[in-house]
Amino acid sequence: MRVRILVSLKASVLDPQGQAVRNALHTLGYKAVEDVRQGKVFEVDLAGLSRDEAARLVPEIAHKVLANPIIETYAWEILEE
Amino acid sequence: MRVRILVSLKASVLDPQGQAVRNALHTLGYKAVEDVRQGKVFEVDLAGLSRDEAARLVPEIAHKVLANPIIETYAWEILEE
Known part of the structure; x- marks a missing residue:
């Protein structure tokens, strides 16, 4: 599965x-x-990963690693199953 | 109008x-x-800008300023009219 995570x-x-x-x-x-x-x-x-597993994992890595939640927000979407 | 340009x-x-x-x-x-x-x-x-004008402008600024066409590609979409 491929996902896209936008951090702004x-x-x-x-x-x-x-x-x-x-x-x-x-x-x-x-x-x-x-x-x-x-x-x-x-x-x-x-x-x-199933869709549900990805829906748990992606917010976790976005929040912990990819974005700085103090100053950034993120959005994500599935590009390919 | 708001557009999103992805450079990868x-x-x-x-x-x-x-x-x-x-x-x-x-x-x-x-x-x-x-x-x-x-x-x-x-x-x-x-x-x-009209949609058509944006469709001319955005690729131009993406190509000239936002992306390095030697090593990068871009995609864009309209977020809001």
């Missing part, structure tokens, strides 16, 4: 990396770009 | 960051994790 900064947390990208895009003339938030994406292959 | 390393490119995450997860006992690939995600707010 909470809305209340400043994102200097996203701001730098936004500013770079403005400098290049892309004025339609109002805001950019940058995050991380993990595509994870899991072996021999 | 091409399958043929080594991903040491993803490997480090996989190894960390194994060390913690998550043996079901077979492989991890890490990428970037950008959530971009665009002002005053």
